Amino acid sequence: MSKTKADLQPESWSYTDTLDKAPSFAIISQTLADLADEGHPIVVGTADLKYSNGLFRFEERHPDRFFQFGISEQNMISAAAGMASTGLKPHVATFASFMALLACEQIRTDIAYTMMPVRLIGTHTGIAFGFYGTSHHATEDLAIMRSLADMNVVAPADGPQFAAALRAVVDLEEPIYFRIGRGRDPEVYGADATFELGKAIVHEAGTDITLIATGSMVYPTLEAAKALRAEGLSVGVIDMHTIKPLDAEAILKAAGNSKLIMTVEEHNVLGGLGGAVAEVLSENGTPVPLHRHGIKDTYVIVGPPTHLYKHYGLDADGIAVEAKTFISKFAK
């Protein structure tokens, strides 16, 4: 079999040479290894996925601080809690479907309730796994994690923002769930990315509609906004990288100067970003209509991810169409 092609294969969304690609994962490992070099008590764990999530790079630089837990996610989560109780800052990663669903009770009881400063890194989120199927899709993790008291929930838009987030919260003595796709994220921010927990990034304000996106949906939402503006609409975009604690102020400000609000997430429309924004709008008596765009309370079909994003309207074109349909529904 040929192993010479190193490019992203559009039909499979696989890299023929994974180790040199998936830029977001490279920067996560590098940042964690740098933080360990700088004296932060970082340890890293994974569950037989160090090549999938790139953490083998951390292991190369800090073999004594890297722990391979094999295919035992629940054990890894509880062990991370034990490590954190001694003052270490464990960063543990596995596929988001196994993290948030399989190990949910361990996360709730051993990490969230006990307020252990563990960083849970759920990768391959949403429908990024494509034809691997429902067992590997994660369209519930934001809703689950958001419902755990004392849990912080962060979905960076790209690798640089993820790196900035890891640094920004390195001393925070609280648990955090990080959500990231397959590490192939197009760059939104670049090397000068900044991050403040709970403080949304307003890309632009708009009067016709404000699009509030999180994680992997920030890039295509920015692209969709460009297309909508080219058609004469005034479109705002907010990167809601922190789902919890939620930046209610940014949402209410957008509601104050936009006729409509649409959320965009690679997640079930129930309980995640859309649900969180709906709570803020309704509890503050805001009259602005909200449309929640995402996976519409269904399990996702199999297919190559690129095709699935199109199928569910979660690429730039799909997001623009969804926004226009929403606008026309309320146009008087």
Add this chain to the structure above:
Amino acid sequence: MSPSVDNAVTPEEVELIRQKALFVREETVRLISIAKVGHYASAFSCAEIFAALYYNILNLKRGEPNWPDRDRFLMGKGHAAVGYFPLLADWGFFPKELLDGYTRVGNPLGDHPDMKNVPGADFSSGSLGHNLSVGLGMALAGRVLGKDYNTYVLLGDGEQQEGQVWEAAISAAHQKASRLIAIVDRNGYSLDGAVDEVMGIEPLPEKWRSFGWETHEVDGHDIPALLGLLKKVANDTEREAPVCIIAHTIKGKGIGFMEKEIGWHLGWLADEDEKAVMAELRANA
């Protein structure tokens, strides 16, 4: 094993543990009389284990529950916490008066240990199967931090049915977590009856051995034997494997009718029975 370490057990040590095991049982009866329901039998089966650990084996500092170099003790079978809260108070980790309000509104002491509210509780528990993994994390952390402590995890025998126990077992052996010591309170019963009838776990010693653990069996009420084994394990600095001690115990040990009737996993003694039970505990100690 270092030949200079003295693992001998003296009569004075045995007598202290006998007294403290009686203290565990008496306090268990007293505290449950406040809650009006509790796990008498589950605490009685491990009273000697609690006493041996807290009054001989564990390296602790009085009044300093968060001393970083302390040995750790985790209550995998968290439902027996009523028997170990009095020991934590006895070590000065929290005021003894808190015991008098056991389970009452706002008191930190509930049916299961809560590390956020109970000084001296090294981790929370209550959901069976978690704590061996947590203990593994503590043992691995000790290695990273260069600390010289042991981590002990008390597991129920019914808890052996939880899958996560065996994830931790594989993982700890693979990581050569030699400072991790599991103690299985093999009292034979869980809520629905005899563990071996509910879902059999034998051959248990062979299971642990085959998972790569140095495995011992002991009578969990035979103080000289139990203490001798715990000393040997605590002082062995040369082994590479984690240790499992299967302590054969009697559920409800110390009270004749509790040893015979399975309903005492969770129960409440009527006031008139409590006096008789206290007298029997003292007579049997």
